[in-house]
Amino acid sequence: MDRSYLSHAGVIAASREFVCIRPLTYENAIEAPFLESLFRGRSGNLENTVFAMLGPDAKTRLCRTGRSPGFAFRSPDQMAAAMKQILKKYPSTKTAPRPLPLLPNVRLGLNVSSCDNTPLAIIYSPDQAVRTKLQQQLATLAWDKNHIGQIQFCVATRAEELKSLAGKTQKPGILIVQPGTYGNNGQLISAVDPDTTPAELGDAIDFALLVSEFQQKTMRQHIVRGQQLGVNWKTAIPVTDSGGSRRRRPSN
Amino acid sequence: MIRQIVPLLLPLVMTLAAPPADAAERIAWYSTLKQGLAVAKATGRPILLVSAAPHCHGISGIW
Numbered sequence: 329m330d331r332s333y334l335s336h337a338g339v340i341a342a343s344r345e346f347v348c349i350r351p352l353t354y355e356n357a358i359e360a361p362f363l364e365s366l367f368r369g370r371s372g373n374l375e376n377t378v379f380a381m382l383g384p385d386a387k388t389r390l391c392r393t394g395r396s397p398g399f400a401f402r403s404p405d406q407m408a409a410a411m412k413q414i415l416k417k418y419p420s421t422k423t424a425p426r427p428l429p430l431l432p433n434v435r436l437g438l439n440v441s442s443c444d445n446t447p448l449a450i451i452y453s454p455d456q457a458v459r460t461k462l463q464q465q466l467a468t469l470a471w472d473k474n475h476i477g478q479i480q481f482c483v484a485t486r487a488e489e490l491k492s493l494a495g496k497t498q499k500p501g502i503l504i505v506q507p508g509t510y511g512n513n514g515q516l517i518s519a520v521d522p523d524t525t526p527a528e529l530g531d532a533i534d535f536a537l538l539v540s541e542f543q544q545k546t547m548r549q550h551i552v553r554g555q556q557l558g559v560n561w562k563t564a565i566p567v568t569d570s571g572g573s574r575r576r577r578p579s580n
Numbered sequence: 581m582i583r584q585i586v587p588l589l590l591p592l593v594m595t596l597a598a599p600p601a602d603a604a605e606r607i608a609w610y611s612t613l614k615q616g617l618a619v620a621k622a623t624g625r626p627i628l629l630v631s632a633a634p635h636c637h638g639i640s641g642i643w
Binding site: 331334335337339340343345346347348349350351352353354355356359362363366376377378379380381382383384385386390396397411414415417418420421422423424426427429430431432436439440442443444446470471476477478507508509510511512545547550551554555559560561563567569 | 635
């Protein structure tokens with residue numbers, strides 16, 4: 329996928345008024361049919377990536393769907409302009425608080441945060457009430473202008489879910505982790521207790537963002553080195569994309 | 581209370597370095613259809629959807 333679209337300042341600015349969803353392809357059997365309904369490759373199967381812009385009903389298609397934004401737009405500028413036009417049709421009238429965006433589990437949390445080069449904040453507690461309280465605290469922080477999109481979040485309820493983290497057995501709280509290069513492990517950067525104050529939590533997140541390492545990755549080197557190291561990611565459902573990165577020209 | 585890792589360095593780092601306001605801006609994604617579609621329905625906002633596989637040729641850590 330051409331990522332220049334999704335890192336374009338105009339697209340990012342417009343995205344703040346959209347609900348942005350990035351399902352993890354091949355990681356959820358329930359989601360796969362919906363993605364397939366939006367776009368199938370030439371083989372008729374679900375491909376690695378799917379792009380769409382939809383109405384709030386998730387049915388109304390607001391642009392051409394495809395494998396990437398390049399299927400619908402000639403340039404990032406054109407995509408940003410289209411998003412602005414769409415927003416005129418959907419003026420924001422409801423002010424429901426936005427929940428914390430959560431990755432499905434620690435395993436996917438580590439992997440996705442490694443892909444994105446961001447820290448991962450794990451809400452860890454066996455107590456549902458504690459988890460809910462911490463999620464609410466983090467939600468406020470996650471959507472503020474200084475932190476939006478800068479960190480990933482997931483939940484753990486049992487110590488076994490934290491076995492891929494380096495360090496001692498963790499106490500309940502919020503664990504902020506630097507993901508490993510291949511997202512199959514992580515290093516604890518900071519941790520806060522469940523009774524932390526919002527200010528302390530903000531400090532811990534800012535600290536993690538300051539000290540976390542940006543890992544420059546190139547596709548070929550990453551894959552070759554990963555194969556040498558025996559990395560072998562298991563997806564939840566079979567991968568049906570035969571080609572992967574074939575470049576296609578937009579048709580309009 | 582912050583209870584872990586280089587906490588002694590925290591005041592120093594926070595003093596010397598700017599907060600992450602200057603970090604590269606990114607899109608903030610919901611990672612599941614269940615959560616994202618519920619927010620869209622509740623807020624009436626349009627949806628930007630980009631699915632992606634967090635691996636390439638079985639190697640994780642890269643889109």
